[in-house]
Amino acid sequence: MKKIAHFISFSFSLFWNGKISLGWMYWFWGVVVGNLLSYGTHFLTLKLQLEPFSLHYYLLPYYMFWMVGTWRSAHNYKGPNFWANLVQLLIIVSILGLVSLLFI
Numbered sequence: 425m426k427k428i429a430h431f432i433s434f435s436f437s438l439f440w441n442g443k444i445s446l447g448w449m450y451w452f453w454g455v456v457v458g459n460l461l462s463y464g465t466h467f468l469t470l471k472l473q474l475e476p477f478s479l480h481y482y483l484l485p486y487y488m489f490w491m492v493g494t495w496r497s498a499h500n501y502k503g504p505n506f507w508a509n510l511v512q513l514l515i516i517v518s519i520l521g522l523v524s525l526l527f528i
Contacts, residue, residue: 440489442496449497450511453490461486480525487522491515 438444439453465479495515498508 439493440496442493442498442500444493444497446494446497446501446503446507446511449490449494450514454494458487458490484522487518491518 439449442449444453461483462480465483468474469476469479495512498511498515501508501511
């Protein structure tokens with residue numbers, strides 16, 4: 425059990441500190457997992473006949489955690505600056521989208 429807890433703690437540390445590759449952080453954790461979570465909550469709101477976007481507030485901690493880790497991963501990126509800057513710009517746009525979601 426301690427090994428599992430250590431593995432999870434270590435994985436979260438890598439994620440939070442941006443030690444995972446930029447492509448993996450952005451495309452897998454941001455696009456694939458983020459969209460699956462978003463579509464899943466949208467499906468639940470329809471199935472449970474709730475107000476639109478009522479369950480999306482539960483995704484905010486994930487998105488905030490992902491944005492910090494991805495921002496740091498872009499900062500640690502050793503490739504062309506274009507990709508790191510583009511990802512940071514897209515994170516800023518995502519933050520603006522999340523802030524606008526709070527006011528819907």
